[in-house]
Amino acid sequence: MNATSSEVLYRAEGVSKRFPGALVLDGVDFILRRGEVHALLGENGAGKSTLIKCLTGAYRRDGGTLLLDGESIDPRGTQEAQGLGIGTVYQEINLLPNLSVADNLFLGRQPRRFGLVSTAAMRRAARGILAGYGLDIDVAADLGSFSVAIQQLIAIARAVNLSGKVLILDEPTASLDAQEVGTLFAVVRDLRARGLGIVFITHFLDQVFEIADRITVLRNGRLVGSKPTAEMSRVELVTMMLGRALEQETHSRAPQPEISGAAVAEFKGFGKAGKIAPFDLTVRAGEVIGVAGLLGSGRTETAEVLFGVERADSGEARVGAKAVSLTSPRAAVAQGFGFCPEDRKTSGIIADLSLRENIALALQARRGWSRPLSRREQNALADRYIQALDIRTSDREKPVGLLSGGNQQKAILARWLALNPSFLILDEPTRGIDVGAHAEIIRLIEGLCAAGMSLLVISSELEELVVYSTRILVLRDRAHVAELTGSDLTPDQIVHAIAADGSGQAGA
Amino acid sequence: EMTIGFSQIGSESGWRAAETTLTKLQAEERGINLKFADAQQKQENQIKAVRSFIAQGVDAILLAPVVATGWDAVLEEAKDAEIPVVLLDRTVDARDDLYMTAVTSDLVHEGRVAGQWLTDSVAGKDCNVVELQGTTGSSPAIDRKNGFEQAIADHANLKIIRSQTGDFTRAKGKEVMESFIKAENGGRNICALYAHNDDMAVGAIQAIKEAGLKPGQDILVVSIDAVPDIFQAMAAGEANATVELTPNMAGPAFDVLEAFFKDGILPPKWIQTESKLFTQNDDPLKIYEEKKNLGY
Amino acid sequence: MIAAAQAALRRFVPQLIALATILALNALVFPGFFDIEFQNGRLYGSVVDVLNRGAPVALLAIGMTLVIATKGIDLSVGAVMAIAGAVVAATVAGGASLATALLFAAAAGIACGLWNGFLVAVLGMQPIVATLILMVAGRGIAQLITEGAILTFNHQGLIFIGSGAFAGLPMPVLIWLALGAAVTLAVRRSALGMLIEATGINRRASTLCGINSLVLLLAVYAVSGFCAAVAGVIIAADIKGADANNAGLWLELDAILAVVIGGTSLLGGRFSIVASLLGAMIIQSINTGILLSGFPPEFNLIIKAAIIVVILVMQSPAVQTLYDFLRSPSEVPTETPRQLPGEAEAPESLGRPQ
Amino acid sequence: MKARFLPLAATLLIFLIAYAACYLQYPNMLSTRVVGNLLTDNAFLGIAAVGMTFVIISGGIDLSIGSVIAFTGVFLAVVLDSTAIHPLAAFVLVLAITTTFGGVMGAIIHYLEMPAFIVTLAGMFLARGMAYVLSVESVPIHHDFYGLLQGLYYRMPGGGRLTLIGGLMVAVFLAGILLAHRTRFGSYVFALGGGVPTARLMGVPVARTTIAIYALSGFLAGLAGIVFSLYTSAGYSLAAVGVELDAIAAVVIGGTLLTGGAGFVAGTLIGILIMGLIQTYIIFDGTLSSWWTKIVIGLLLFSFILLQKALVWASESDRAVLRRRLLRSKALR
């Protein structure tokens, strides 16, 4: 490496990590300089999160040396790393939902008076810290009562507050929308100016080019290269990550014809008090309905009511011509619905079951317990989707909880595709998925529609949404407020519809 | 009308159920208002019960203590409140001015009676005895073991070769006897069984039969309590002797309380119930018929 | 196919080693331990006793395994045994036919199980407390039926179930073997096993998959109740009487222990009924060994605790890791061992090997 | 009202209502005697339950406490009987033993990654086994110092006694409340209950905390044992069987989740009082047979838990609507 040692802050040399059956990191070198934002990139399963965990002592590495400020360190756990001035936000939000926000921020370093925690002082400090992120929330409330996005911001705030020298962020922006990302970047720039080294992992390449000074790319647990951002083009970067050129990565929108076929499902005045205001929705064969809105606008609730997770208390649903009652996910599945939930950790994966079982599960549940899929059928199913979605795993019997975040997401998608539903609801399906797979999934969605499946896709990425949607529902304040079609399907129009207050929104 | 609180240990055996039944029956006959508290085998619950009786202001308290120790404080409170306490079926380890009297059998004596019967019936022949103990640590188990050992101490021909707990239950009695038989050459080394209660003996008798031996002949069976089922076994020649522990402890207790409240007569400190020995010669079937409806 | 069989066998290696060790120890304290004779039309010996006396715990362990796999626990099984025993005794004593009595007992067990399942699955109570309620009240119900006494009976058919023999083996042994095999086949040949495991690991995600976790939980507790009822009938039949006060007392702990020795995690998920049955036999071997050894009863608990601790320590994930580590020196990293016990990192809900 | 205090409030409310109902039927239930008894009789259970609360909040369980109480009592009795050691020195000694015992269980749970249920079950066998080995017979304690301690009580008007051990239980609860809710250690305990891997990633010293939690439980079980020996002036190896289940029930009734991560030490006190109330009521009633006693205890336990759930549900559904509104407006700024 060509770094002059004076500016090097944190240096890792030859880091290796082996899990049973797989060498996940193979002699990776990594150099972080003072006052730089360093993007760590790579495909799903490349080993980014593992490298971070080795750098912070959350995993014991099998080999390699770590030097902080030129001195050899060997953190034996996160606590020790924190003591050395390294703050980290891990990929799955690692905060405790059962503690208050303030406790989460100050766990282990609560201000004390006479040996007892001074709750008032702690809350005051917590409010002060969160104000810097534009958050004005009740810091005494349980963390779990806040949405994923707010939790993410709190995790970031905690890590920033802890980090004297190094801040590591593993996919911090996956569940944030544009505004929060802006806030985060302002904080990051400020820290950079103060001389911290910041490691930033993401699959959003736009964000990389916006903020990173330097890029390091991993592939299959090996270092591919490390370069200043200024010397790297987008195409070059993608090629480095995937090891091949990607034919079509940019979001170019082919005009989607409006679909006016037969209604697959119809919802009239469907809603649930306190969750989502009653709405009408007609789903036609082969169409993709996009759903847009700010955090907390009721997108997830819409999906949950449609799938029977939350029982609707008003309105009626029709599938084909007959009225149905969607009282449970099971009932919805019986009607040919599928639902890929937003929070993969708590609602998606069955961590201890193998990849094969996770993929076969929904199909098995629909067939009923008495008609088991044979092992051979399960294997075939799993192999098919491991290949189709490019799930990176050592084998199909690996517990799905041991897969990398993006690959877990793909596994859940595979579970629902295996069911071949007529109406599939996807809540943030591309969260944490790498560029290559992202393109694959978009192509997959298009292919599914061509084959007659209807989709409802919730996504915070408006560019992505307009690529495949035939129309877009816009939500605000837990109500459906607008529907965009045809030439209105542009990110700008969506933003406009979201921002419009009450009257005069675009489309109808 | 007299109100009497009765703190019972629990209902861990048929014998105890019979004691409870008889107590209630006696109270009913005499027009006593009985407050019954079941302690689920826990001393702390019994103490709570006695304290609650005091708080309620009952006229007298019957206490069947689960263990001998630990009653001083609560008995002191009863004394302060001038409520007489009568102990049932076991005594306590406390100053004797803290209770009015104890209606009990002598547990050590019971063991001695059983041992005596055995020494008499083997009459000098060598005899290996196996012992089924009660629940480890319980006072009947300790005392009945001691009494039996005292009785055979001077008889070198009698030897306890195995002794294990059968928890006072039939199931454990059977299981433990099975292993005794296996461990002692298919039971051929065993000449007699001494069980701390009849229930274990009944279980053990089945084990002996299933091993192809004849209980009552190949292996002598002596136990304590005199519950109805052992008389059936005796009638069938499968058990040899039992020592009675009468479940009617409440009768004498009520007698002394009535005498005390009517005429102020203070009873002796210990009213010992008889530990009567029953053998196959005592017309077991008749006794069975007498006993079978007493709530055992 | 062969690979799968090998993998399945590997799953039982720790239990088999433990069982073999205990049996060897037993033979040490009692040389005649492995002697088996044929006598009165049945096999007769200490090993047969282990199989026979282990029947109640083995039966309980079958249902308990399923309950624990769903992240639950069933403390009420001992009380349910007492209820079933009381019911069967009361019915035959009342002159009913054996079939009717057995039917009643089974129905009582299943009803108890459904009650537990209702509290857990529908009312959302925590399994320990939900089943604690029946653990306390159930014995009361059983005593209510027997009125605190030992309810004896003389129905030869019923007695045969407890102490008869068929093809040389005691009936209880045949019953737990048959029920174990039946339940194992039922969950493994159908999709039930997978659905139970999924529900135990992540109930919310499983429900979202369309699994009817409510019915599944009800069914699992009902099976546990049924197994407890069978165990209750057996021990009542064995002593020709229903001892509501003592039947199954504290057996729930032994059953849970058997399941854990069998390697099923108390956090739910992967389970193996066969391994739990091995666990039950390990516990009974310890018990029988203690009885045969002739040690004074004061030492029973200490011996049992010590042996169990040793077995569990040998099976603990940390020691397994260490063992694997020692066995495969080729994979040892160049540096000093770093995967310290307790620092082995696994994502939440993955705290289990295998 | 903060969401998290709902179960606590519900429990308190239920207790007050139940007490009022008992009072209406038996006016004596409100006498100072009954109130004093409620504290004294449940002192050992309450102290042990404080330790259990910490263990359960951390996501574990401790089945050994009943046996440890028995062991402590037998140990004290045997030591005081056969040596000239002063009881205070014996107290220190036995507390050191039980604390170490708990700590070792904690270490096994942590380092060998074994489930707490099983480790403490083995601990339960072991502690009772040790008690048997020390003495199978119950051993009385006759020591002037014991007499002195037992004589320390405040006599309330109406004859009720506020005893030393009852006061000690209240003190332990106060200390427990501070420890759980106002110290870093307390927040670590909650953190472990929220998820050990997450807690570890957040820098919680998992090993130290786990060991400390079980050591604390061992210490309090030892203290409960001392209290029990004061209560009965004896040591008995069969004492306190099943106390762990009573403690668990009290903790759960007090609004602590068995899954860990949420709970209150104060709630446990109410749980203890509710259980004591149930028993007192049954004794006052005095007509229940042994079996009906069991059935009624079960039923009352069931209705308390059900009532609590219902109260929490009822207020939660209102609250959810409220919270959502709040959340939305704030998240959107």
Ligand SMILES: Nc1ncnc2c1ncn2[C@@H]1O[C@H](COP(=O)(O)OP(=O)(O)OP(=O)(O)O)[C@@H](O)[C@H]1O
């Ligand atoms: N505890 C574990 N045991 C076994 N394999 C693991 C474990 N943790 C991670 N792996 C494997 O290591 C590889 C790298 O995982 P890692 O989480 O570092 O990927 P990543 O680059 O962060 O991917 P993503 O972008 O999807 O988050 C994956 O193939 C994963 O399956």
Ligand SMILES: Nc1ncnc2c1ncn2[C@@H]1O[C@H](COP(=O)(O)OP(=O)(O)OP(=O)(O)O)[C@@H](O)[C@H]1O
């Ligand atoms: N008050 C709350 N209590 C519990 N969970 C909540 C609460 N508010 C939100 N959530 C959960 O947080 C997640 C995000 O929900 P949110 O209300 O933000 O809806 P959304 O419109 O789907 O937003 P997004 O999908 O962008 O996060 C959902 O899974 C929801 O169930």
Ligand SMILES: [Mg+2]
């Ligand atoms: Mg990752």
Ligand SMILES: [Mg+2]
């Ligand atoms: Mg959402």
